[in-house]
Amino acid sequence: MAKTKTPQAIRGTQDIFGAEAESFAFVVETFERVRKLYRFRRAEMPVFEKTEVFARSIGETTDIVSKEMYSFEDRGGESLTLRPEFTAGIARAYLTNGWQQHAPVKLATHGPLFRYERPQKGRYRQFHQIDAEIIGAAEPQADVELLAMADQVIRELGIEGVTLHLNTLGDGDSREAWRAALVEHFRSVKDELSEESQERLEKNPLRILDSKDRRDQRFVADAPKIDDFLTDEARGFFDAVTSGLDAAGVKWVRAESLVRGLDYYRHTAFEFIPDDGSAAADALGSQSTILGGGRYDGLIESLGGPATPAVGWAAGIERLAMLVGEKGEPNADVIVVVEDDDFMSQAFVALGLLRGDGLSAELMAAGSPRKRFDKASKAGPRAIVSLGGQGSLAAPVRSDDEALVNRVGDLLSRSTQFIQSSSPRT
């Protein structure tokens, strides 16, 4: 038989296992716990949608839509796309399921997203996010509550050295006026900007503001500020958000040049970013944002729904997992060692008893019988039950934990399979 080649995993996908998988699970479990504290309701959406769901809401000119989507035709010839983010799909679900009746709704979800990008540290083609959205709430209190939750998730994950960067993009009119002023400002010095920013000038002028290129930064300093274009209403909204955050004890800094990549953002925009020089910044490489979001009051309309205010955020699980440190896999409470294969069935009785009582238990019954105890011992369980070691039905329990020895001894004595020995200790 010809040797079959093992297919490789798809570029930019990951197989997560062991300590890394524990960190990943820790992030998700923490999110689930905190989300219930804030009374966000769990939602599940499909991982793929009609392409137009994303194209229309995210913005045709954004990088995500113009070059990063995994799109394909199904057998009926319809263009479908693997979700590159949660918000658009949630908005669609909100409209097509009549969730409007629950408005305002607080929703939480998590799962895989797909973006066709060059993989690097903290960035994958299939990646995972936790996500929280409040749909149908126009009040700044919604922004405050959403951010308080984000802040608590990060704190409960034990992540340090990360700060909330906050900005406002104003309402639609403010944003447009500001954008026009920025274009004018940068166009006057176009030839002195970096090549990339010259392109951004046409496509996405707001992004010039956070360019890393020195040539751009001199002109960023005296660029028009959003604050000068804010309507009274937009300013009032932002003030309400910031004072709410202060009252809620959420630390934040103003980031005047923080803009978000997607077209649908209005008013509040924010990112949680590691502080310069912190361990977190180090661990993340060039990927800085671990959680980002904002208010998207226009999105639902772009999908054909009624004008509906909403705010949300998403955070990369992989990026968070890199910051929570190693979460080792816990050792077994008990390992049952079969030192003589004649005692195999007793081992299953013992395992059933132990697991039924809530103790994690593992069987060690393969390989050289004489080495099994050593292997069990090496695995570092809280206790070891040895079967057949003395050629008898006795099942000695080895542990430094006296209470556990007694508990295991009591459990085993429930079966006539075992003539309990006088629990010798080591």
Added chain:
RNA sequence: GCGAUCGUAGCUCAGUUGGUUAGAGCGCCGGUUUGUGGUACCGGAGGUCGGGGGUUCGAGACCCCUCGAUCGCCCCA
């Protein structure tokens, strides 16, 4: 899409200016020792050196292509 570095056993890596049958540690399997034990010793399995092509008497080493990884740019979580 662009750039840099890198691909040798399951894992971490050696492998001299290209030169015989490609090595070590850990892990795994078996045996001996110990005999209430996490020890030590012996032995074994496992590699078409990422894949393909080329240069050469001879390539794991050099060249080209390709796939992948890592790290940046762009952008984002």
